[in-house]
Amino acid sequence: xxxxxxxxxxxxxxxxxxxxxxxxxxxxxxxxxxxxxxxxxxxxxxxxxxxxxxxxxxxxxxxxxxxxxxxxxxxxxxxxxxxxxxxxxxxxxxxxxxxxxxxxxxxxxxxxxxxxxxxxxxxxxxxxxxxxxxxxxxxxxxxxxxxxxxxxxxxxxxxxxxxxxxxxxxxxxxxxxxxxxxxxxxxxxxxxxxxxxxxxxxxxxxxxxxxxxxxxxxxxxxxxxxxxxxxxxxxxxxxxxxxxxxxxxxxxxxxxxxxxxxxxxxxxxxxxxxxxxxxxxxxxxxxxxxxxxxxxxxxxxxxxxxxxxxxxxxxxxxxxxxxxxxxxxxxxxxxxxxxxxxxxxxxxxxxxxxxxxxxxxxxxxxxxxxxxxxxxxxxxxxxxxxxxxxxxxxxxxxxxxxxxxxxxxxxxxxxxxxxxxxxxxxxxxxxxxxxxxxx
Numbered sequence: 100x101x102x103x104x105x106x107x108x109x110x111x112x113x114x115x116x117x118x119x120x121x122x123x124x125x126x127x128x129x130x131x132x133x134x135x136x137x138x139x140x141x142x143x144x145x146x147x148x149x150x151x152x153x154x155x156x157x158x159x160x161x162x163x164x165x166x167x168x169x170x171x172x173x174x175x176x177x178x179x180x181x182x183x184x185x186x187x188x189x190x191x192x193x194x195x196x197x198x199x200x201x202x203x204x205x206x207x208x209x210x211x212x213x214x215x216x217x218x219x220x221x222x223x224x225x226x227x228x229x230x231x232x233x234x235x236x237x238x239x240x241x242x243x244x245x246x247x248x249x250x251x252x253x254x255x256x257x258x259x260x261x262x263x264x265x266x267x268x269x270x271x272x273x274x275x276x277x278x279x280x281x282x283x284x285x286x287x288x289x290x291x292x293x294x295x296x297x298x299x300x301x302x303x304x305x306x307x308x309x310x311x312x313x314x315x316x317x318x319x320x321x322x323x324x325x326x327x328x329x330x331x332x333x334x335x336x337x338x339x340x341x342x343x344x345x346x347x348x349x350x351x352x353x354x355x356x357x358x359x360x361x362x363x364x365x366x367x368x369x370x371x372x373x374x375x376x377x378x379x380x381x382x383x384x385x386x387x388x389x390x391x392x393x394x395x396x397x398x399x400x401x402x403x404x405x406x407x408x409x410x411x412x413x414x415x416x417x418x419x420x421x422x423x424x425x426x427x428x429x430x431x432x433x434x435x436x437x438x439x440x441x442x443x444x445x446x447x448x449x450x451x452x453x454x455x456x457x458x459x460x461x462x463x464x465x466x467x468x469x470x471x472x473x474x475x476x477x478x479x480x481x482x483x484x485x486x487x488x489x490x491x492x493x494x495x496x497x498x499x500x501x502x503x504x505x506x507x508x509x510x511x512x513x514x515x516x517x518x519x520x521x522x523x524x525x526x527x528x529x530x531x532x533x534x535x536x537x538x
Contacts (some may be wrong), residue, residue, distance in 0.1 A: 101481075120186045121228040125197060128221040129180035132204070133220065143169070149452040168211050168343075175204050181441055192446045194229060195245075201226045201356055218535035259530045266526030272519035276512075280334035287328035288313040291486045298323040300502040318504040320495060322484075326508050334512065335487040340398060341468040344405045349460050351406075352413025357444055357452075359414065360421030366416070374411040382408045383470060390479045398481050401474050405467055416459060420452035458528040465520030472513050488513050 111448040140171040145195065172353075179200055185193035201222040208215035208222065227232065260266050279286075289312075297308040303326075359370035389404035424430065425448060433443050473491030474480055483494060488509040495505030 117228075117231040117234045117461030118186075118189065118319050121225075121231065121234050124181055124225045124228045125179060125183035125186055128201075128204075128225045129130065129176045129183060130223060132172055132208075132218060133176035133180065135214070136169045136176065139214070140169040140173060168207060168215075172204065172211075174350065174354065175200055175207065178441075178445070179204070179423065185439075187441065189237070190442070191238050191241060192442055194234075196445055197227060198226070198242075201229075241409055241457065256530050260526065263526050263529075265522045266467075269519040269522030269526065272515055273429035273523065276334055276516055276519075278336060279331050280338055283328075283331040283335060283431065286317075287325075287331055289325040289328040291329070291332040292484065293325070293328075294325040295319075299388060300498060301504075302502075303504055306395055307450055317508050318502065320354040320491070320502065321498050322504040326491075328489045328504060329486045329491060330508055331490075333488050333491065334516075336398060336487050337468055337471065337487075337489075337513075338516075340402050340405075340471050342408060344402055344467045344471075345460050345464050347406045348463070349413055353411070353417050353449065353456060354408040356414035357421050357449055360418035361444055361448065362439065363422075370414060370418070374414055383473065386470065386474060387479055396479060396482060398471075398475075398485070398487065401471050401480060404468060404474075407469065409463065412463075413459065415455065416455060417449075417452055421448055421454065424448045424451050454531040458524055458531065461524035461527055462521055465517035465524075468513065469517050469518070 179197070182193050182200065188195065203220040206218045206228070207218065230239070260270070295307055295312060296308055298305075298315065298319045299321050301315050301319040302313060303316065305318065306314045315325050315327065317325075317330070319325060319452050320329070355370055359367045380388075386401070386404040389407055390400045392404065393400040429447060430443060433447055438447075447489050464472050471480075472487075472489030474490070476493040477486050478493070480487060480490050480493070483490070491509040492506050492513075495502065495509070
């Protein structure tokens with residue numbers, strides 16, 4: 100009997116030590132990333148304000164993208180710090196939520212260049228701590244049991260996707276563009292800024308005037324740029340902008356809308372009046388005004404303008420969903436067992452509002468792509484020479500009568516990509532509709 104008693108005591112102490120390590124790693128990761136990301140973000144915002152005032156400060160070309168990634172990192176790391184408190188209290192929901200957040204943080208840091216790679220070890224070791232022997236035994240069996248029905252539903256959803264030819268076509272187009280954009284440095288015959296001025300306005304299939312250079316598969320533009328190469332280099336820019344804008348709009352809009360709908364009262368009234376101000380202006384006109392206010396024609400400013408104009412739609416969408424969900428019995432049951440507001444929002448309410456968000460985000464990705472290309476086309480985009488579909492159309496229209504391919508191919512790329520996102524979004528809506536998925 101005494102041996103078993105000491106075994107139990109030893110296992111309890113081991114579990115306590117692993118529990119302490121897991122809690123400290125979550126707290127450390129959250130604090131470090133929050134401090135670094137918020138400091139860099141504050142510096143970039145200060146530098147941007149200084150530039151607008153008139154000071155000469157050099158910023159990286161990817162300022163908008165980097166700043167928005169930092170903003171998401173600040174939000175996620177703050178939530179991670181709050182989760183560490185729940186982990187310290189051994190709340191089961193916090194461990195599974197931490198798994199998702201650390202995976203998101205890992206992906207986010209991997210896309211943030213050198214700064215991200217320096218601190219990427221933090222979410223990695225935090226994820227490892229979740230699977231320490233006694234910690235894993237504490238939360239993973241229930242998590243696995245809970246995920247069983249969800250995995251079954253995901254498999255059934257994939258089966259429905261395969262049954263829909265339009266959705267399959269949309270997925271194939273999107274994946275093809277993403278892969279080709281990623282592999283552009285390896286298969287395009289010309290670089291993003293490479294021009295052969297003597298090859299201007301050559302038709303598709305024409306050889307270069309330089310015998311050492313490859314043929315122009317889709318012809319050239321007015322400056323001798325290879326249209327085939329520029330299309331896929333531009334895909335990197337346009338897809339990055341559209342996905343980043345939607346990701347930030349969804350993150351910010353979901354958080355603001357969820358808080359507004361959950362707490363109601365003056366907070367809800369304030370948020371709704373702010374969104375009314377945004378909805379009072381056409382989105383394209385408001386984006387144009389923001390780009391002009393920022394003072395420089397660039398893709399970064401287009402991205403900022405679209406993020407500012409796109410989040411209110413998600414805030415209203417999520418607010419409406421949260422207003423309906425917060426009155427349901429499962430929310431009252433969670434409150435009755437002492438669940439915090441953060442746990443109710445993150446674990447119970449937001450997951451039950453995710454379906455319309457996914458559908459809207461998928462369709463909006465194509466919409467953002469069209470809007471960004473439209474802004475570039477009418478003169479609010481980057482200066483000439485940058486590979487961007489809207490800018491290629493804007494310049495090519497002046498030579499349309501003699502070089503229509505310079506307009507056709509970027510226009511076709513915009514059409515196919517936007518159509519693909521809309522097909523996938525429409526298919527996801529049907530698949531996620533409970534009334535339609537069992538027919």
